[in-house]
Amino acid sequence: MRILFIVGIAILLLSGCTTVKYNGANTFVKNVDYPEVDKVMTAYIGDHLVQKGTIVEEEVLVVHNTIDGVAYDITAMTYPKIGYDTRQDFYSAIGVIKGALSDPIQALALERKPGAELCVVTVFGNKACYEGEYENKKRLSEAGNSFQQTLIYSGRVGDKVNISYREFTNNTARPAFNNDVEYDLSSSNTIGYKGAIIEILKADNSSITYKLIRNFP
Numbered sequence: 001m002r003i004l005f006i007v008g009i010a011i012l013l014l015s016g017c018t019t020v021k022y023n024g025a026n027t028f029v030k031n032v033d034y035p036e037v038d039k040v041m042t043a044y045i046g047d048h049l050v051q052k053g054t055i056v057e058e059e060v061l062v063v064h065n066t067i068d069g070v071a072y073d074i075t076a077m078t079y080p081k082i083g084y085d086t087r088q089d090f091y092s093a094i095g096v097i098k099g100a101l102s103d104p105i106q107a108l109a110l111e112r113k114p115g116a117e118l119c120v121v122t123v124f125g126n127k128a129c130y131e132g133e134y135e136n137k138k139r140l141s142e143a144g145n146s147f148q149q150t151l152i153y154s155g156r157v158g159d160k161v162n163i164s165y166r167e168f169t170n171n172t173a174r175p176a177f178n179n180d181v182e183y184d185l186s187s188s189n190t191i192g193y194k195g196a197i198i199e200i201l202k203a204d205n206s207s208i209t210y211k212l213i214r215n216f217p
Contacts, residue, residue, distance in 0.1 A: 017125035020090050020107045021083035025058040027141055032148060035212050040201065042209045045155050049163070049208070050196050052216040053148030058141040061091045061110065063118070067132040072105065072120045073097040074130065078139070079108055087111055089136075096120060102128075110134075149216045151196060156203045159186040165193050 034051040035041050043049050059081045067074040079091040091108040098105055103122035110118055117129040140146060147169050154162035160182050167177040183191040189200045190213070197213040 018109060018119075018121050018127055019085075019125060020109070020121055021085050022090075023083040025060075025081035025141075026084070028057045028138060030055045030057065033215060037212050037214070040209065040211055042207055043153050044207045045153055045205075047153055048150045049153055049198060049210065050151040050212060050215060051148055052150075052196070053168075054146060055148070056141040056146045057138040059089070060137055060139050061089075061108065061118075062135055062137050064133040064135075067118065067130045069120075069128060069130045071099045071102040071128045072130075073099075074108070074118060074120065074132065078137075082107060090121070093120065110136075149194065149196075151193060151198070153208050154180065155205045156185075156208075157205070160184050161191070161200065161203050161208070163191065163193065 032051050032053050032055060034048070041049075061079045061081065063074055063076050063079065066076045073096065075095045075097065077095050079093070079095065081089055082092050083090045088109050088111045091110070093105045093107050096105050096108065103124055103126065105120055106123045106125075107121045108118060109121050109127065110116055117131055118134055119127040119129040121127055148167070150166050150168070152164040152166060154164050156162070163181050163183065165177075165179045165181065179193075181193060185200060185203070191198060191200065192214075195217045196215055199211045199213055200208060201211065202209040
């Protein structure tokens, strides 16, 4: 049985040598400017009324179901992209489980073609490839420089509405820059904070209808 197992692994390991590239993931910068100026909007408590900033995203590989291979098990999880060459992308292999007699793991590789198998690349440049359920996706980049300013609706008490200001860097709130502000609608239905101005058309303790006059600078 041990001999058959070793032969099975040898068949899985493709001939040739694969050189893993560590040239990083492609990043995508998306500008956030919400909502449109002068467009009537309705939001509910906890919703974002105004958003301004940038989001930096990176490519990852999501394996939906664990791949139980002869030589390696590829756990169902998200694998960050670590590099690419002209025909394939490389991903971190942290989470992949090595068989007792299998070569040490270097990375995961996926060719850019329909129906491509997901391959485990060994430290010797060999591959063990498997079919499975996986897809390329984008997620917020941990190494990027995402930044957003936002106003959040916090409800109404009497003639006063409560608005929360929040700043986020890489999807993490910056508590030192957060603030909760109360506005008296009996004085004016136009409110502003840090350059963002909105006109409140209707508000109660569950929702608000408004128009953006000007977003954050």
